[in-house]
Each structure stands twice: as C-alpha cells, then as structure tokens.
Amino acid sequence: MEVKQILHMNKGDDETSYAKNSKIQETVLKILGSDLVPKQSFGIADLGCSSGPNSLLLISEVMDVIHAEYSRLSQPSLQLQSSTREFRVYLNDLFSNDFNTIFVSLPEFYDKFKQDFKDTTTSEGPDLFISAVPGSFYGRLFPNKSLHFVHSSSSLHWLSQVPPGLDTALNKGKIYISKSSPECVKEAYSQQFHKDFSVFLKSRAEEIVSGGRMVLSFMGRRLSDPTIEESCYLQWELLANALMTLVLEVTSYYRHQYPPLEPDMCSVLR
C-alpha cells in the first residue's frame, strides 16, 4: 500500500484522522532543528508504533521533515557529501503487536524514500534501514547512544503493570480510580506512573546521543481530581458497571492506565 494512500485513508477530524495526526509534523519540524541534520548515521525510533495505517505515518512525516531540511541544506550535487548517509528507523511495540501487517507495507515505503531522497544528478541517495524492535519501552530497547530522534504517541499513559499491592477488596466493584476509591488506590497509581516514567527516561538517556531529541505525546489531565468527568474517567465507571452487570462481581481487575497531572511529570523530570 502506498504511503499516500494511507494518508488519504484517514480523512475527517476524528482521533485517527490525518488532520489530527499531522499536527505532530509541526512539532517534529520545530524539534528536529537543522543542527540535528545531517548526521552520518541517523537513528529514529517510534515507541508504541502499534499496527495499521498510522504505524508508518509518523515515520513518513519525520522523513518528510528531514527531506525538506535535507533539500534546503545544499544543492543536489553537494547533498551526498554534506548529508546523512544512512537512516536507521526502529519501530517498537510490545511482543504481541502485529508487526507482520506493518512489514507488508514496507516495500512501497522504501520505494517512496528512494524517490524522495534520490540525488537528481547522480541518481544515488542515502540508505534506509527499517527494523522492528519488540519489547516494553519501560526498559532498555536499543544499543547505547544509537538514537538521534525518539517519538512516542498515545502510549505513555499505559503503565507497565497494575500497581502492585492493591487489594481487590479496597476498590470493590471498580476497575480504576473512582469517587468511591480510597486514597491509597490513587496513590498507588501515581507511584506506579512515577516509577515507570523514571525507568523510561533512564533507559532513553542511555540510548539517545548527546544533543538528540525526544517528542512524547500522551494523555494527561489538567485537574487534580482524577475521578471527575473532565478527566475522562467516566468510561471506566461505565465499563465497571457493564462488567458488574455481566458477572455480578468485579474482584480481580484493575486498569493499568494513568494519565498524569503536570506535577506528576515534573517530579520525574527534575
């Protein structure tokens, strides 16, 4: 499938639409400054790439941004001397992700890349090496100092696990932080986020070269109370109710998600 076809497949204004997703491009453009391009060997990782049409979309946009910068930098005949000789693209998601579906789209992606980056004078261009790196980003995934740009979209609000030590009786009939949940449930989720995000940052710090960049977009909340409707928790109340109706008693399920408040993040970043 052509990358262009993928772009056309996601019309409208909903969650997976190009209109919404293409906003990332602006951010990427700002963050991928010209001081980052060119490099002899340029490493890009998309963490939590998932499968489906959007899996290659981000990488496609990053490559478009780099190509625009690449073309601007010099005349075509000088490009090869002055620019990146190889791009290494790493697609990451969990072990059970459907990578097969992504891989069948790669030949077209390589063709487009070759066309875009071809030096019109010499018909040559840089190499592109795309690989899949299955595993959790809450831990090391890549060799030391191998990445220049890291991206993760809509993934980091998913915790590595349900916070340990939560007695199911504590949160009876609920699957997440609810109005009826005791303080220790909120605290456990907050602590788990703190732990996971710390591990994430520590791992990436090993993997990203000095001066490398990272764009992380994930669900957060503006208000301190995680149980109000604006914080998007209504869905978990409804799901808990639906489960209750089905099985009468929900005793062993906890959701492993936590959209952090700004201070949650700042405390880790400091």
Add this chain to the structure above:
Amino acid sequence: MEVKQILHMNKGDDETSYAKNSKIQETVLKILGSDLVPKQSFGIADLGCSSGPNSLLLISEVMDVIHAEYSRLSQPSLQLQSSTREFRVYLNDLFSNDFNTIFVSLPEFYDKFKQDFKDTTTSEGPDLFISAVPGSFYGRLFPNKSLHFVHSSSSLHWLSQVPPGLDTALNKGKIYISKSSPECVKEAYSQQFHKDFSVFLKSRAEEIVSGGRMVLSFMGRRLSDPTIEESCYLQWELLANALMTLVLEVTSYYRHQYPPLEPDMCSVLR
C-alpha cells in the same frame, strides 16, 4: 515457549532435527574464534531466519557458543570489565515472513539470556537487543560496519527472481532446468545465481566489520549436469508433471531456485 522446549521438539534425525542442526554449532564454534569475542558491541545477523521453532535455534546456539567463550575468558568478577557489553541480534527474512510468531517467543529467550550471562557476583550482565529486519538479503539490510557474525542457512539457493529473458515457449511443460531444456535455460539460471550471489557478498562486505565472520550453508550440487536425479531435480519434474495434469499446459511458471556447482561459487568469490 522455552528455548529448551524448542530443542526437545526437534528430535530424531530428519531435516529439521536438533541432531542435524546442532552440527552448525561445531562450525560456529570453530569460526567464532576467541579473537572475535569480546567486543564492546557485538552484532549478529541470521539471514533467512524463517519462522517456527528453528528461527531462534541458531541464535540460541550462537549465544551458547559465545557464553562458553565468555565464561572461559575470565573469572566472573572480571567478566564485565573484559567482555562484550551488548549483543545486537538481527533476524532477517522477507517482508511476508511470519515475524509475529517469533516475537512471542522472545520474552523467554531474553529470560534465558539474562540467566546465562548474569555475573554471579554482581547479578549484572550484558544487554541483548533483538530486532527483525525484513527485506531481501540480495541488497543492503544493515548499517555500515555493524555486524561481527553473519549466518544464513538453507536460503541462498533461492534466487532473487526467475532469470529474466526466459521465453516460456523455450521450456514448454517444464518449470525448471530439465533434460529437455535448451542450453540457454541452464545458462540463464547460472547467470542469475552469479548476479545474486555477487550482490549478496557486496552487500555483506559493506555491513561486516573488518575481521568479522560469515557462515553460509545452502544447497549445492556435486555434479555438473543439473538434470540428473542425484542433483535433486526429480522433484521439479514431478511437480511439472502434476501441474500439467491439472492445467494441461504449463506456460508461465519458472522455479527461482539454483543449487550451484562449486565452480559457480568460486567464480563469484574470486
């Protein structure tokens, strides 16, 4: 699934048995000399890894060999200072290969690696990064000078394509080199092998570090005549006959396989 379980699943003495496959270990052991280990960052590629129990078997055996060498080299407490800090393992096959099935076996593989390579004093050890690199090995797959050991088993007798320019009328009713095939069919296959194997070697020469090693095992033939039974072509005659029975006329199918003669290979290697 445990790697140990995989080893036990392939009993007996047939083509996929451990007994047959473990012979590679001896070769690997000889080729992976102690001058190759340790390296700060050690890159290993398995080209044409396929999917199924054997996909991780070769890598498992290579890691066992390295581990034996690793343990021999120094005392546990000195190991970390003197040895490899990270292993990069690349699994390659075509874009349509079933990588998903391999990936679900990786968590156990990582666990075994961690156990095997753990320094008993510090409980630490080197990192392992496994990734999938989909694409044809008849072309570049990996960054420049990134590999120390390359392996490919039972893959290189498959050509990148059916030799071009073969008029289907030339080989009427046959799908491969047959007793009735004109000389130009044999010549076309030989030339395609020559071209493909040259591209393969040239690509790997860019990717393997100076002093790196390569073990290639693939189907070849001992006798010059590619149409005799000993050269294993009976199967293609039978298949052609079966197809003829089904469709009455075989006009548009050619097999893209060529087990080379020794001189075929030597002429490329020179």
